[in-house]
Amino acid sequence: MSHSPPPSNKNNNNRPRPLSLPDVWFKDQDLKHVIFKMQLKSLSATASASTSPSDSPCERNKKISLQSLTVGPPAPDYTSLISNELLLRVFSKLPISQHVPNSLVCKRWLYLHGRLVQSLKVVDWSFVESGRVFIRFPNLNDIDLLRACIRAPRNSGIVVTDNKSLSVHVDDTRLSLANGLFIDQNDDVLPYGSVDSGLELLAKNYPNLRRIAVIGVSEHGLLSVADECRTLQELELHCCGDFSLKGISRCQNLQVVKLIGCVDGFYNSVISDIGLTILAQGCRRLVKLELCGCEGSYDGIKAIGQCCQMLEELTLRDHRMDGGWLAALSFCGNLKTLKLQSCKGIDLSPGPREHLGSCLAIEELHLQRCHMKDKEGVEALFFVCENVREIVLQNCWRLEDEVFGLASICRRVKCLSLEGCSLLTTGGLESVILSWNELQRLRVVSCNKIKDVEVSSALASLFCVLKELKWRPDSRSLLASVLEGTGVGRKGGWLFKGLKV
Incomplete structure (x- = not known):
């Protein structure tokens, strides 16, 4: 019997149809699937043979699962497509x-x-020197080198932290140092040459860097960053001197700078009026400036105010400013937010009022963990910030009724937040806020001498016209539960999230 040939396909002129992706996939994989199924059947038969009728269901399943872990090819990786x-x-x-x-x-x-990954905190300096960081993370624009620049024992269970800005591991030998510092600048911090060479490598491989945090860098290292990283916007410098700041002068787009000079228990470096003047003349586009443990005086703050005309936020933490620096704030024409944190004093010699001036554009004043025993300095601060709209006082020491009464000069306050003010009484609070005709928001938390029973009718009437009220002076306060549902603190038809009666 003869077989007739198959009919020819006239449409494609006997040319074979090109294989599609499913055809190619299944052509290469069909034999593997058959073999895989055969192995599964063999595995099932082997497992059935190895189990005995006397085995319990748990033991039988355990034997089958153990054999399935050791036999059979891995599942195909469909993500490879x-x-x-x-x-x-x-x-x-x-x-x-x-x-x-x-x-x-x-x-x-x-x-x-x-x-x-675009943001990285490096803990091992060799990761930078060897170049592995550039291969592993090629698209970084934010790099933190603080921990990597400090030689610290990695296996130590003792961690010392400075207000969340710096954390280092120390051993028991560091707890008994004669100089009282956990970090020795000569032995524990990398030398300038190593830090500078590392910054040069980073600048060449990451020209789009926008933020750098580093310890112990010199002028040469900062110049290499300024030349290569044209888009650098934020810089955090620890343990550097005045003349190291010369390298910042070429950072044309720098907007946020944080300078950490002397930190109690960690290191002692000096940033004085010289460094502040260099910074002011080189970074004229600054928007936010934070000075921690920095020395200075009227001249340094004045230079910043005159040169950095775009400055909107100034933070001083544990400052070591000479007396009279408050008067220089009047040169900061666009300053909107002033923050003082962990300061042992405000201004020991502010001078007469006629020489202080005022910050007309300021809107927010924050005092956190500050010593308020210096009444003359506190009065000068409120006088300079008399146009402030919001005042935040948090865990301030020696904030008594007499000291808080100095804030009555700020007549345009719309928001007041008090937290951890343990010496302030209900009468002291009432004497100030009743004179603020524009007050709209009030927050009182953990102020143990402010009592519900001492709330006068005038103060209660003020509560009724506020747009926002949070009243938690102590754990025994019942006023919040009594006012709940009455509409107090909700006048105006809007609320701020997180603040309620």
């Missing part, structure tokens, strides 16, 4: 908390995870 660009788009939509677990799946996902 997806391009790197598409996977990166998928990973970028996931929460940041899932990035690290995803990077442990395989080498390819680890490689892609490094392309997503």
